[in-house]
Amino acid sequence: MNLQGKKVTLHDMSLRDGMHPQRHQLTPDQMVQVATALDAAGVPMIEVTHGDGLGGASVNYGFPAASDEDYLRAVVPQMKDAKVSALLLPGIGTVDHLRMAYDCGVHTIRVATHCTEADVSEQHIALGQKMGMDTVGFLMMAHMIPPDELVAQAKLMESYGANCLYITDSAGYMLPDDVTARVSRFVDELKPETEVGFHGHHNMHMGIANSLAAIEAGAHRVDGSVAGMGAGAGNTPLEVFVAVLERMGVESGVDMWKLMDIAEDIVYPLMTHKVRADRDSLTLGYAGVYSSFLLFAKRAAEKYGLKSTDILVELGRLKTVGGQEDMIEDVALDMKKASAAE
Amino acid sequence: MTTKVKAAIIGSGNIGTDLLYKALRSEIIEPVWMVGIDPESEGLRRAKELGLKTTHEGVKALEPHIAEDKVQIAWDATSAYVHGTNNDVVASHGVKMVDLTPAAIGPFCVPPVNLEEMMGRNEQNVNMVTCGGQATIPMVAAVSRVQPVEYGEIIATVSSKSAGPGTRKNIDEFTRTTAKGVEVVGGADRGKAIIIINPAEPPLIMRDTIHCLTKDAPKEAEIVESARAMIAEVQKYVPGYTLKNGPVFDGNRVSFFMEVEGLGDFLPKYAGNLDIMTAAGLRTAELIAEEILRAEAA
Secondary structure, three states, rough: OOOOOOOOOOEEEOOHHHHHHHHOOOOOOHHHHHHHHHHHHHEEEOOOOOOOOOOOOOOOOOOOOOOOHHHHHHHHHOOOEEEEEEOOOOEEHHHHHHHHHHOEEEOEEEEEOOOOOOHHHHHHHOOOOOOOOEEEEEEEOHHHHHHHHHHEEEEEHHOOOOOOEEEEEEEEEEEHHHHHHHHHHHHHHOOOOEEEEEEEEEOOHHHHHHHHHHHHHOOOEEEEEEOOOOOOEEEEEEHHHHHHHHHHOOOOOOOHHHHHHHHHHHHHHHOOOOOOOHHHHHHHHOOOOOOOHHHHHHHHHHHHHOOOHHHHHHEEEHOOOOOOOHHHHHHHHHHHHHHHHH | OOOOOOEEEOOOHHHHHHHHHHHOOOOOOEEEEOOOOOOOOOHHHHHHHHEEEEEEHHHHHHHHHHOOEEEEEEEEOHHHHHHOOOOHHHOOOOEEEEEOOOOOOOOOOHHHEEEHHHHHHOOEEOOOOOOOHHHHHHHHHHHHHHEEEEEEEEEEEHHHHOOHHHHHOOHHHHHHHHHHHHHHHOOOOEEEEEEEOOOOOOOOOOOEEEEEEOOOOHHHHHHHHHHHHHHHHOOOOEEEEEEEEEEEEEEEEOEEEEEEEEEOOOOOOOOOHHHHHHHHHHHHHHHHHHHHHHHOOO
């Protein structure tokens, strides 16, 4: 693979996707510490939100240590060069949250829907675009539909005003050919000025291979997370990815040595859950299940005396989508009933 | 045979048509008009076949017939954007409105919780909150009538096929209106609503999760009994309203996992979200009709 001379914009997820393994308990101080270090290392974009996006604070997804507004007001003013992004899932967050994020100085709004449901994002994408924000459409669980159907959904978001469209491998299920097929269709069929991005999860340890495939197929933006801190087995580990990009001659503008230090000295020490491809995370990737279900399935398994991998496989069989965390306890109760009946 | 109160259905889409089939079975209401805006509408075609008068020229075309056809109740099954106009037209002729859009001009009505209380107030316009609200607010109320609920949260999961363009275009209306209903009618100090649309095939039956955080330790036995009675009330008009799991008591958290299967009148059975809306809308209109008949008899 020859990527010599290509450029990519890296987007760090540790302070949003990384909220999942931390059960949304990162403090504003911790966020400022990580974000200022990432900024100094030249990471151009940093996402800061509850793990489930703006308005995610809930029984269903977990109450965070501070509000979205507190996190954003703490981090945004400290940034010298980096731009801050926020995630918003219509159905969870509303345009009120979007306006709040804008008022806090958020530069990029990423509006996320399940890959087949792009038409719920019209209000939010249109408002982001109208306010002059960098407005991204984020199609989650993108492995679940073939590339031609995914492009059709991306075109909807583009028509509402998104200037960048993401292929989001929420389950860490994709293999490099799956990524290539989707990214190249986006590059070919969206407007020439529309950017294309890829968001990976490392559940099958394909984060780096998939991200390279995305760049080769023409992706402009790639998500990763310092120390890999993200849902499931985490996101593409950013310091490792930057090292690979250096060797391959891809320009990211990020200082590899500084990023390694952030991972080692700041992020690993603050982790309360070891983000790795344990059997549950691997099951997420293998069975194509939403990565943030991980800790909920572990807890339900413990509470109801079940095997967490069994719960995850069942959630996959039921074709659950992102946000259906409430199904986990429900499924566990069903499984417990069924085993008692035997 | 007793006299029936005559009614008009405004909106000839999925909701309006399903409501039509339910209303035709009513012992106290007779649907006489269906109003649409699309001459090709399947709903209008069916209404005509079933003997209703129809128009595809909107509520203005209904207006001249309100008095002569003795229309006293109208349902609005259009959208929040046009509800205000529709309501103004019928209200000027003294027609009572049951609003199935999330416009929420009038007070919220969730039949097993506050319908009777509402009847005493003789409201011209009542609002049916949202489908998710109809499916979940009764359970929040089942807890709050036992003890104070500091926080009520509901997660409604509907099949992709049952989420119409109106819901999709304005999904924020759903989350806001439902959350407000959880507070105002459900009795929670603070409410939150989440909606998930799932495209799985075959389509999933509507699912609803209700989490209540009680102020003090939950009174388990009383909540179980209150929930049982509330579910029985809802089942009177939505027989497929069932408690799948729970209540789960975990510290101050009380959780219910519900499933809502529809009757399959016009909409498929999985679309319990739409069915519970039309069934609640009919039940509300029937109580209004009783009031009207009582007043006329007096």
